[in-house]
Amino acid sequence: MPFENLMGDEAIALGALHAGLSAAFAYPGTPSTEIMEYYLDHAEGGGSGPVVAQWCSNEKTAYEAALGASFAGRRSSVSMKHVGLNVAADPFVNSALLKIKGGLLVVVADDPGMHSSQDEQDSRVFADFARIPCLEPADQQEAYDMAREAFELSERIMAPVLLRVTTRLAHSRAAVETRAPRAQNPVAKVEDRWGWTLMPQAARERWKRALVGYEAVRSEIEAAARVEPGDCDLGVVTTGLGLEYYRENEAELGRRPWRLHVGRYPMPYAALRELASKVSRVLVIEEGYPFVERELRGVLPSAVAIEGKETGQIPLDGELSPDNVRPALGLPPRPGLSRAAGAPELPRRPPQLCPGCPHADSYAFLKEALAGYPSRVVTGDIGCYTLGALPPFEAIETCVDMGASIGMARGAAEAGLVPAVAVIGDSTFYHSGLPNLVDAVSHNSNLTVLILDNSTTGMTGAQPTILPSERLKAVALAVGVGPEHVHLLSAHKGDHGRNVEIMRRELAYEGPSVLISERGCLEAIKKARKA
Amino acid sequence: MKYDIVLCGVGGQGGISVSVLIARAAMDAGLAAKQSEVHGMAQRGGEVLAHLRLADGPIASPTIPRGSASLLLAFEPLEALRYLGWLSPSARIVSASSPVRNIPSYPEIEGVLAELRSVPGSLALDAEALAREAGNPKAANMVLLGAAAAYLPFPPELLARAIELGFARKGEAVVAANLRAFEHGRAANS
Numbered sequence: 252m253p254f255e256n257l258m259g260d261e262a263i264a265l266g267a268l269h270a271g272l273s274a275a276f277a278y279p280g281t282p283s284t285e286i287m288e289y290y291l292d293h294a295e296g297g298g299s300g301p302v303v304a305q306w307c308s309n310e311k312t313a314y315e316a317a318l319g320a321s322f323a324g325r326r327s328s329v330s331m332k333h334v335g336l337n338v339a340a341d342p343f344v345n346s347a348l349l350k351i352k353g354g355l356l357v358v359v360a361d362d363p364g365m366h367s368s369q370d371e372q373d374s375r376v377f378a379d380f381a382r383i384p385c386l387e388p389a390d391q392q393e394a395y396d397m398a399r400e401a402f403e404l405s406e407r408i409m410a411p412v413l414l415r416v417t418t419r420l421a422h423s424r425a426a427v428e429t430r431a432p433r434a435q436n437p438v439a440k441v442e443d444r445w446g447w448t449l450m451p452q453a454a455r456e457r458w459k460r461a462l463v464g465y466e467a468v469r470s471e472i473e474a475a476a477r478v479e480p481g482d483c484d485l486g487v488v489t490t491g492l493g494l495e496y497y498r499e500n501e502a503e504l505g506r507r508p509w510r511l512h513v514g515r516y517p518m519p520y521a522a523l524r525e526l527a528s529k530v531s532r533v534l535v536i537e538e539g540y541p542f543v544e545r546e547l548r549g550v551l552p553s554a555v556a557i558e559g560k561e562t563g564q565i566p567l568d569g570e571l572s573p574d575n576v577r578p579a580l581g582l583p584p585r586p587g588l589s590r591a592a593g594a595p596e597l598p599r600r601p602p603q604l605c606p607g608c609p610h611a612d613s614y615a616f617l618k619e620a621l622a623g624y625p626s627r628v629v630t631g632d633i634g635c636y637t638l639g640a641l642p643p644f645e646a647i648e649t650c651v652d653m654g655a656s657i658g659m660a661r662g663a664a665e666a667g668l669v670p671a672v673a674v675i676g677d678s679t680f681y682h683s684g685l686p687n688l689v690d691a692v693s694h695n696s697n698l699t700v701l702i703l704d705n706s707t708t709g710m711t712g713a714q715p716t717i718l719p720s721e722r723l724k725a726v727a728l729a730v731g732v733g734p735e736h737v738h739l740l741s742a743h744k745g746d747h748g749r750n751v752e753i754m755r756r757e758l759a760y761e762g763p764s765v766l767i768s769e770r771g772c773l774e775a776i777k778k779a780r781k782a
Numbered sequence: 783m784k785y786d787i788v789l790c791g792v793g794g795q796g797g798i799s800v801s802v803l804i805a806r807a808a809m810d811a812g813l814a815a816k817q818s819e820v821h822g823m824a825q826r827g828g829e830v831l832a833h834l835r836l837a838d839g840p841i842a843s844p845t846i847p848r849g850s851a852s853l854l855l856a857f858e859p860l861e862a863l864r865y866l867g868w869l870s871p872s873a874r875i876v877s878a879s880s881p882v883r884n885i886p887s888y889p890e891i892e893g894v895l896a897e898l899r900s901v902p903g904s905l906a907l908d909a910e911a912l913a914r915e916a917g918n919p920k921a922a923n924m925v926l927l928g929a930a931a932a933y934l935p936f937p938p939e940l941l942a943r944a945i946e947l948g949f950a951r952k953g954e955a956v957v958a959a960n961l962r963a964f965e966h967g968r969a970a971n972s
Binding site for chain 1: 792793794802805806809814815816817818819820826827828829833841842843844845846847848849850860861863864866867868869870871873884885886887888889893897900901
């Protein structure tokens with residue numbers, strides 16, 4: 252069969268295409284972005300006809316679109332980063348109760364180590380919370396295979412299936428063996444509306460079925476799980492990439508531990524008990540939260556010692572690596588080269604805005620306009636412009652979650668801290684800043700919203716903003732910001748004086764105002780030129 | 783056989799594309815390859831690190847264990863010093879000598895280069911100058927790839943072919959310019 256050299260994200264996308272995917276929806280977010288980019292680059296499909304592939308305003312709208320496509324009987328997928336699942340939590344958790352028709356694949360890419368994120372939450376916990384089965388590939392081949400498997404499982408058990416990967420798998424490449432594509436489902440809508448109308452009476456019935464279904468999936472996973480025999484009293488449980496880090500060190504182990512790899516959830520209690528019956532100690536190597544480890548404490552007899560993150564053998568935060576699992580396996584650190592003793596410490600090189608970035612000009616006029624206000628707050632948001640927290644700008648004071656800048660500036664202003672400025676990008680504004688602006692208009696809150704409009708989602712590699720820039724002003728006007736308090740600014744050095752003046756005027760105005768600072772992202776321009 | 787390569791530099795220097803070219807050539811030589819990249823915020827002018835693992839059998843971890851890399855390919859000299867811990871005692875280092883001074887506290891370059899050159903098996907070369915000489919000032923990464931070619935576990939001709947295929951979309955002139963830079967790099971370390 253043919254091989255392709257694929258990133259984990261791409262392997263998932265190709266697996267989904269080969270499984271007969273009809274529609275895919277997403278909002279960009281590292282490390283999940285490349286899944287949708289692969290669909291967009293292969294919109295002719297994977298051999299089973301063209302697919303719909305669309306960026307959406309946010310993860311919630313993307314999830315809901317995927318639900319609709321599933322309702323229409325077609326295989327659909329939604330992909331996002333881990334924190335995106337928080338935004339989509341409402342449809343995600345409720346979708347566990349639906350009688351899924353067309354297979355629904357929910358792909359979530361977690362970012363332990365926070366390479367490009369605000370937290371390192373573990374989506375396996377979320378899947379279990381919703382009672383949605385979860386598949387966790389260990390390598391690129393499994394990423395491809397499990398994407399296909401997820402659709403089969405989803406249609407068979409009539410529930411969504413979550414596929415969880417972490418950064419190193421999402422963003423590493425290896426050869427993947429592919430299989431013949433399957434035809435897409437025809438449009439054939441759900442006939443039983445009570446499987447999809449979660450009014451209390453129907454929802455109670457659906458929840459009972461979901462709970463039973465979840466345990467039925469556990470039984471299937473238990474039946475397929477295999478404990479590999481060892482020759483000592485240590486048992487090693489691995490999940491996801493933990494398997495690869497274990498294998499990297501396996502050859503150096505003197506004795507062979509008993510082994511169980513968990514790649515599917517709900518986790519196989521029976522197999523875990525079988526493993527524990529052979530050993531006195533069980534070590535869990537999993538990336539993310541101590542999810543298996545913690546649950547094991549309630550599953551295994553108390554005579555068996557359970558080791559892992561909560562007991563300190565493996566770090567509780569950050570990523571796993573081939574090196575940080577070694578102490579837990581009783582192996583010494585590997586010797587490497589090192590710098591001479593006393594060599595001066597190397598300065599770190601934090602990420603920074605590109606030379607000539609329009610955000611730099613926006614921060615310049617923002618800072619000048621604010622000078623002279625001893626008390627003030629500038630809330631920030633999520634995007635390249637979050638780098639405005641660092642020198643030389645040091646212009647923003649917060650970065651919490653998508654869209655929070657406007658809500659937080661509003662709350663601070665209502666609490667008496669003024670002037671309050673919210674700095675937000677155009678894509679983040681549409682993602683979830685907009686409802687906060689509606690609140691600000693409703694309560695006539697005293698804040699100034701500075702939208703850095705570079706016409707793109709820059710941080711994740713310049714995906715198009717959901718609506719073109721020209722509409723932004725109309726959107727602010729449409730929700731009711733006073734026309735004299737909506738301004739288009741040009742983020743150029745030459746317009747600095749004018750921008751400062753307008754900003755000062757709006758800082759003094761005691762109501763909501765919106766300044767749209769426009770200039771295209773240089774990366775996006777470069778990318779467009781290359782294409 | 784296994785051959786692990788650490789590639790490092792500053793965002794925007796083209797390190798990831800070099801990793802892709804080496805992987806393609808290695809796979810043409812019948813080797814397995816696993817590449818780990820960094821995306822997102824880290825790409826914006828910050829430290830960029832990629833791991834490339836080659837072997838004639840299965841490769842487990844997507845990242846390289848400490849102390850086991852055979853080659854460090856650095857597109858910036860200060861960045862090279864950060865990753866010595868990943869190198870085996872017999873590793874080779876091929877690094878660009880010109881600094882990217884986009885931080886206020888960048889140390890004296892002479893000291894950085896002296897430290898780098900004191901590591902056995904290291905080579906620091908003015909890749910930018912060689913790229914200019916080859917007529918393609920943007921191809922410093924191809925010069926470094928050329929300089930490292932002799933150490934890689936497959937014939938350099940496979941790299942040349944990977945360059946041809948990798949740049950084919952951009953036209954013959956771009957292919958030729960990159961090949962020239964690659965050959966300049968090879969000559970600089972022969």
